[in-house]
Amino acid sequence: MARRTGRRPGNPDTREAILVTAREVFAERGFDGASIRAIAAGAGVDPALVHHYFGTKDQLFLTAMNAPLDPREVLPEVLTGPPDEIGQRLVRLFLRIWDSPAGTAGVALLRSAVSNEWTARLLRDFVVTQILRQVTTHLALDPAQAPLRASLVASQLVGLAITRYILRLEPLASTPAETLVTAIAPTVQRYVTGDLTDVFDR
C-alpha cells in the first residue's frame, strides 16, 4: 500500500497503488458509482494526487483498464455522416483499430476479460458508459430499444475480434478489412437502425 507522505509526484509505486485500487473500486461499484475520492482513500493518497497523475475519472478509468484508446477521440468519425452508413463506418473503424498496434492491447484486454470476472465487469462498464451512451444519445435511439440494439452490435463486433485476432479462424483472419466491412456492415446497420419490430414486440 502506498503511503501519502514523502513521495514525489510520479512515484511509480504510488501510481501503481492508485491503479490497483481504481480497478477494484471501478469493478465493485461500476464507473458511475466509483469516485476519485473513494479511490484516493483506498490507496491512502490525496484526491488531488489522483487527478494530478491521471486527470479526470474517465481518464483514470481508461488507464486502469489498459484501454488501447479513448473512445471519445474516435467515436466522432463514426457518429458524423449519414445515419444509414453508420454500420459501415463502425465496422471500418473497428477493423482499423484492431489491425493497428492498438489491436495488441485490445487482444490482451479481451483475453483478460474472458478469463477474469473482474476485468469482464470493467469491460462491460467501459462499453456501456464510454461507448454506448454516446452512440445512443447521438443517434437519438428509442431508449427502450437502445440497450438491446447496442448489445447486439457488441455481440457481432466482439465475435469479429475474437475469431479474427484471437482464434484466427481462416479465411476470416486474413480477409482484407474492406471485404469484411462489406460483409458485416449490413448486420451492424440493422442492429443499430433497422426495423426490429418483431424483436421488440415479442
Add this chain to the structure above:
Amino acid sequence: MARRTGRRPGNPDTREAILVTAREVFAERGFDGASIRAIAAGAGVDPALVHHYFGTKDQLFLTAMNAPLDPREVLPEVLTGPPDEIGQRLVRLFLRIWDSPAGTAGVALLRSAVSNEWTARLLRDFVVTQILRQVTTHLALDPAQAPLRASLVASQLVGLAITRYILRLEPLASTPAETLVTAIAPTVQRYVTGDLTDVFDR
C-alpha cells in the same frame, strides 16, 4: 508417461496419458493430419487400446477437447428443413445448447481457447472439420464461398456466446432465447445463403 504393460483397460493414468498426447498431436498436426497410430505411439500404448478407450478418431478428438457434445448428433436438426430458415434453426439450437448444462463446458472450452493458443487450434479444427464441412456439404454451398460464409457465421455465434455467457453484457445476457433468435437469425441466414456478390466480387 503411461507404460504399455501391466495396465488393465480403463486405467485412469493410461487414459489421461492418451488424452494428453492426443491434444498435442491434434494441435500440432490438425485433425486430418493426426492418426490414432501416432497418438498411441506418443502415449506408449497399442493403437487398439486407444480405440478401445475412445472409439473412432472423431470421438477421441471430441473427448480430448472436452467438447460439450457431438455435433453429429445435433446438426441434422439444423440441416433438415427449409434452407431459408437455417439461420433460425441454427441460432435456436445454439442458444438451447448454451442455455443447457452443456453450456458450462462450452464456457470452459471458449475461455481456454481464448487464453491458450493450443486450445485455439483445437477449437478451430473442431469447428472446421466437425461442423463446417458437414454444413457446407449438406447445403451444397459454392466451395469458393463456403469458408468465408462459415467463418462469418462463426464470428456472430462466437460473439453471441462470449457476450451472453462470459462477459454477460446486459440486456443481451438475460434476453429470452426466442427474442435473440428473432434478432440474430437474419444475420446468420444472410451469411449462409444470402447474396454476398459485393463481398466476393471485391
